[in-house]
Amino acid sequence: MFNDSADIQLSSANENALVTPQDWRPIYQVSDQVVLYNPTSHAIAIRGTPAAPVHEDNHRESCPYCRQPLPDGFVAGYDGEDPFSNTRAANYFHLLSIANDTWSRPSTPPLQEDDRGTQFSAEGLADGYFKAFFKEEQKLGMGANGSVYLCQHILDGNELGHFAVKKVAVGQSHSYLINILREVRLLERMHHPNIVTYHHSWLETAQFSPFGPKVPTLHILMQWAEGGSLDDFIDVRLGRESHAYLSPSAGNEAGPDLMTRSARIRAHKMFQRASPEEKERLRRQMNADRTRSGQTWTPVHLLSAEEVKSLFGDVVEGLAFLHAKSVLHLDLKPGNVLLTWDEGRLIPRAMLSDFGTSRDMLNAGQRSGNTGTLEYIAPESLPSPRDGLLRQIDSKADMWSLGMILHKLLFFKLPYRYSSSDASQSINGLAEGDKMAKLEEEVLNYQGYSYNQTTSAAFESRSIPQTYLFLLRNLLSPQPSTRPTCDKVLSALREGKVLKDSSPYLRAS
Structure with a gap:
């Protein structure tokens, strides 16, 4: 441990420097360890976090090692409950890159x-x-x-x-x-x-x-999103093999413990390092634990109203942020929605990822090729059936994809017969190229979402607001101009208007 009069001998990139504690700055705290950086020698050191008095707001005024003020966001020491909680300087990884002259x-x-x-x-x-x-x-x-x-x-x-x-x-x-x-x-x-x-x-x-x-x-x-993707989350509900061990209720033995992020990561590592035989044993044990606790792996366990609200709300929040920054995603789909389990939450937090086809709306040039995944792509994103030319697209293309994600959350399927994830046995014999051609034809000819009394009754039995059906109809309109903006959908969600009859509010402006 550092003290006020101690000197520390450390190896830096260029020399062995004798430095004092005041030369060091904390740049990363993870579990019971603190990473220190010397801006003069560019040396890096790591030390265990000692117990130290903290203020009522759970913050120290200075690092117990280097006596330097802690950067904003650094919390008090390790409390023993979650060894994976951490705070990190924004330029931490850049500092590592210059810590040795090989990477300077x-x-x-x-x-x-x-x-x-x-x-x-x-x-x-x-x-x-x-x-x-x-x-x-x-x-x-x-x-x-x-x-x-x-x-x-x-x-x-x-x-x-x-x-x-x-x-x-x-x-x-x-x-x-x-x-x-x-x-x-x-x-x-x-x-x-x-x-x-x-x-x-x-x-x-x-x-x-x-x-x-x-x-x-x-x-x-x-x-790293330890909860997998939204596709994985839905696969678990469909009874398909997935990362079920990452669910906070994955097994009676670990149920309460897996409410912490650290326990889920340990479960993930244990499962990945296991032999095929051990993985099969863990699956059988998890299923047996669920049976004893009254839980089953019954397929098609549709999402609850709270799950739909939370997951869809997260996606809308992320997309609205992108659009506010004049950025189009252009490849929204459940596979690009990653999940992480926050402490104490029964529903994972959704995050948008994979921006390989994203575009800056302020600096976008002519399109040179298709963007996005066919099942979730807006009709106007495909080449025109009349002349084969690509048309210009805007944020309403993302809103179509958002509607398809909502459709998947509500029904666990897409409104296409030739969707790869929902394809029936009768079309599985088709060649892949033929299926893609059929799917593209379906997307181009899609007439928009409509619902009937049977669907309304099903939503009522699931306690899901009927307004989601109206929202689906607007988001999946073949006419881009009639789709609401993401900001408008976000406002409706935040103000609770999606939880009651707010059809006029969700119309495009």
């Missing part, structure tokens, strides 16, 4: 339009950063723009929390890197509880297969 260069290369034909220089690569500070644990998913991995942040052998790292192989294509960086830089300024946080990005070489070459790869450090 810009973590993300500048957007330079005149060097597209040249190779990336060694000075532009932060080789070694990933290995020094992260341990890859598993692959979370793979998309058109790269693969996402679950990684443990490590400093001097100390585990400091999980993050998601997206690796995008850019090779020597400067133009491709520039396009990806536009997404990254767009998201780095988006800070909202219902948008996945982008922490840091850097360029270094990566090897994607044992015998493959090392290629320049953009690494994007993001918040």
Whole structure:
């Protein structure tokens, strides 16, 4: 432990420096550990958090080690209840990148339009950063723009929390890197509880297969959503295999304990590291625990009114924030809505993610290709059936996708016969290309959502406000101009107007 007269010997990037406690600043507190940074030598140190007197507002005036004022947001010490709670300086990962002279260069290369034909220089690569500070644990998913991995942040052998790292192989294509960086830089300024946080990005070489070459790869450090996606959440209700062990009620043995984020992360790690036989044993045990506690895995357990309100409200909040910043998402779907379990909440918090097709409304040029996922895409986003040309789109395209997400939340299916997730056995024999062509035809010819007395009665029995049906009808209107704005839907939700007959309020202005 530091004291007022003690000196500490630490190794920095350039030299062994004898420093005093006052030279250090706290930049990260996680569980019972504090990461300290020396702005003079750029050295990093990690120490355990000691017990210390705190004020009534649960904040210390200064760090118990370095005696420096704690940055805004730093809370009192570790209380023993949630070892995964943390506070972090906004530029924490950038400070790590300059803590050693190997990484003391810009973590993300500048957007330079005149060097597209040249190779990336060694000075532009932060080789070694990933290995020094992260341990890859598993692959979370793979998309058109790269693969996402679950990684443990490590400093001097100390585990400091999980993050998601997206690796995008850019090779020597400067133009491709520039396009990806536009997404990254767009998201780095988006800070909202219902948008996945982008922490840091850097360029270094990566090897994607044992015998493959090392290629320049953009690494994007993001918040890890331990609850999976909204698709996973719905799959559990449909009785399909998913990350059920992350639910706070996943099993009688862990039910109360899994109300804490730390317990859910421990359950996740235990499950992922288990052998196939052990995973099967854990599933059987979880099902047996649920049976003893009166819970079952009955498929098609539709969402409650509170779940619909909370999850849909989160998506609307995140989308309204994007639109207020003049940003279109253009690929809204349940798979791009990630979930995290906040302490004490029975319903996860939803966050928008994967902005690979997002556009800045203020600086948008002509469209060069389709954007989004066909099942959730607005009809006007597809090439015109008359001339095959792409039409200009605006925020109303996102509102259509929002309506499809609401439809999925309410009914666990989409209003298309050829939807891949809802396809019946009778069409599963079709070739993939034929199914996609049929689905595109359905999207283009969709006449809008309508409901009948049977649907209304079903909603009444589920205690779900009928206004959601009217909202669906407006959001899924084939005419973009008749769809309400996200701000209008958000206002209706916040003021409780969706919970009663507010049909005129939700009409497009």
